[in-house]
Amino acid sequence: MNILFTSLWTVLLLGRMVRSQQLQRRDILNYLLNSSAYDARIAPDYEKDVATEVDVQLFVTSIDSINAISMDYSMNVFLRQTWRDSRLNFSHISNISVLELDQRRIDDVWVPDTYFQNEKSASVHTVTVPNKLFHIYNDGFVIYSIRLSLTLSCIMDLRFFPMDDQTCSIFMESYGYSIENVALKWNPDDPVIFGLDDNDEQTLPQFYFYKPLETKGCSTVNSFNTEFSCLEAKLFFQRNLGFYMSQVFIPSMMIVILSWISFWIHVDAVPARVSLGVICVLTMTTQSSGIRSSLPVVSYIKAIDIWMAVGLLFVFAALLEYAYINVQTRKHRKQTKDNEKDKKSMQIMEPQTKTDFMDRARRVDRLSRVVFPICYAVFNLVFWVVYLSK
Numbered sequence: 001m002n003i004l005f006t007s008l009w010t011v012l013l014l015g016r017m018v019r020s021q022q023l024q025r026r027d028i029l030n031y032l033l034n035s036s037a038y039d040a041r042i043a044p045d046y047e048k049d050v051a052t053e054v055d056v057q058l059f060v061t062s063i064d065s066i067n068a069i070s071m072d073y074s075m076n077v078f079l080r081q082t083w084r085d086s087r088l089n090f091s092h093i094s095n096i097s098v099l100e101l102d103q104r105r106i107d108d109v110w111v112p113d114t115y116f117q118n119e120k121s122a123s124v125h126t127v128t129v130p131n132k133l134f135h136i137y138n139d140g141f142v143i144y145s146i147r148l149s150l151t152l153s154c155i156m157d158l159r160f161f162p163m164d165d166q167t168c169s170i171f172m173e174s175y176g177y178s179i180e181n182v183a184l185k186w187n188p189d190d191p192v193i194f195g196l197d198d199n200d201e202q203t204l205p206q207f208y209f210y211k212p213l214e215t216k217g218c219s220t221v222n223s224f225n226t227e228f229s230c231l232e233a234k235l236f237f238q239r240n241l242g243f244y245m246s247q248v249f250i251p252s253m254m255i256v257i258l259s260w261i262s263f264w265i266h267v268d269a270v271p272a273r274v275s276l277g278v279i280c281v282l283t284m285t286t287q288s289s290g291i292r293s294s295l296p297v298v299s300y301i302k303a304i305d306i307w308m309a310v311g312l313l314f315v316f317a318a319l320l321e322y323a324y325i326n327v328q329t330r331k332h333r334k335q336t337k338d339n340e341k342d343k344k345s346m347q348i349m350e351p352q353t354k355t356d357f358m359d360r361a362r363r364v365d366r367l368s369r370v371v372f373p374i375c376y377a378v379f380n381l382v383f384w385v386v387y388l389s390k
Contacts, residue, residue: 025099028090032136033108037087040110043181044085051180054112055082056172056231057187061195066166066207066237069296072120072153073168080145080187081112089140101134109134111144112182117171117220117230120151158295161302162244163387165210166237173230179219184229191215192233210238248291248304252311255283256376259318263369267329267361277319284312303387310379314372321368328361 032038045052059078066073088109090096101109116122124146125131131147154168170192174182192213214234221227259280262273288308295302 025096028094028096029099029101029105031093032088032090033105040108043110043177044083044087046181049180051183051229052083052085052112053183053185054114054174055187056080056114056184057082057190058170058192058233059195060192063204066154066168066204068156068158068161069294071156071296072151074149074151076147076149078145078147079114080143081114082141082143083112084140085110085142086140088136088142089138090136091138094138097138099136101136103130103132103134106132106134106144109136109142112184113175113177114172114184115175116150116152117173118153118169120153122148122150124148158298158302159300160387160390161295161304162239162241162248163303163390164239166207166239168235168237170233170235171230172232173220174228177228179227179229182229184231185217186215186231186233204237206240206243207237208240209236211236244304248287249307252284252287252308253380255280255287256311256314259315260369260372262318262322263365263372267325267358267365270326273322273325274319277315277322280315281312281319284308284315288312303383307383310383314376318368318372321364325361325364328364329358 033040043052057080059080061076061078064074064076090099125148133143133145135143137143152168152170154166156164156166158164172184174184192215213236216232218230218232219227220230259277262276265273265276291304291308295304
């Protein structure tokens with residue numbers, strides 16, 4: 001009985017305040033949200049058979065990483081959604097222009113069930129309180145903003161790595177409301193805003209945006225033949241080549257050139273030429289293994305694979321060249337010993353044309369000094385023209 005009397009008294013008091021337009025903000029919220037006419041479980045235009053249009057804007061504060069191994073990227077965003085809820089119109093009872101809700105009262109108001117379709121993991125920032133903003137204007141216009149950390153999947157094509165460019169998408173969709181009840185649309189003025197300094201290279205250490213982003217609306221149909229409203233934004237990244245030039249390409253080129261020094265070392269200096277060749281082969285193999293460890297296992301050949309494989313081929317060919325030189329040198333020694341034996345035995349033999357194996361070895365060395373650099377230069381020309389002009 002006391003509860004009924006208290007509720008009746010509250011209603012009568014609110015009605016008097018409404019008529020006199022002397023409501024405080026707390027009273028307006030109680031009037032709007034505690035009224036039997038409002039149900040937070042129902043979309044604003046549900047009873048009208050009209051889709052509630054939700055205007056969406058993303059404010060990207062940072063893009064933390066783009067991971068080629070797991071094929072995803074992480075970012076911090078403010079997800080801003082606006083819509084109009086006629087049930088929250090309070091212009092007829094107060095001159096107050098806007099009401100700011102505490103995050104603990106947001107559960108009492110209907111909000112869209114927007115989710116990220118290509119999300120791997122996500123979290124709402126909760127320090128020091130859940131980072132949510134909710135404003136209600138006197139005409140029923142609602143602003144809802146929430147701060148999120150997202151890890152989104154991005155299927156990458158690494159055939160041109162590290163001269164590649166990637167297109168990563170952001171997919172948003174209404175989870176439970178069909179397109180007949182909730183229609184998502186991008187903000188017409190600024191659908192995606194980057195709060196990044198254009199000159200701040202630390203925000204994207206390995207990538208940069210090589211063309212403006214693209215946004216579009218879409219729709220999806222699930223297995224129950226229900227159509228849902230969705231949004232898509234495409235981000236276009238180009239990989240910075242500077243790191244790979246200084247850490248991969250230039251060092252590997254120097255190793256290949258270093259292997260050619262053996263062509264100028266005397267053919268009899270076996271330890272020097274063998275050690276140099278083996279060290280170059282091992283260095284190229286180690287460098288190639290280090291690069292593969294930072295990339296996913298894919299079924300196709302990447303540009304960096306071709307570069308390292310050809311570099312290893314040139315280094316290994318320089319080692320094989322000395323193996324051939326060594327064989328010719330041993331033949332020369334054997335021929336010299338046979339000539340000395342013939343002189344000692346005083347055998348009279350018919351004159352024969354003998355091959356000068358030492359001269360052949362020197363000629364191969366001289367030829368290698370020209371052929372190897374020319375072939376490597378041609379490979380570099382073809383490689384860079386093909387992959388930089390894609």
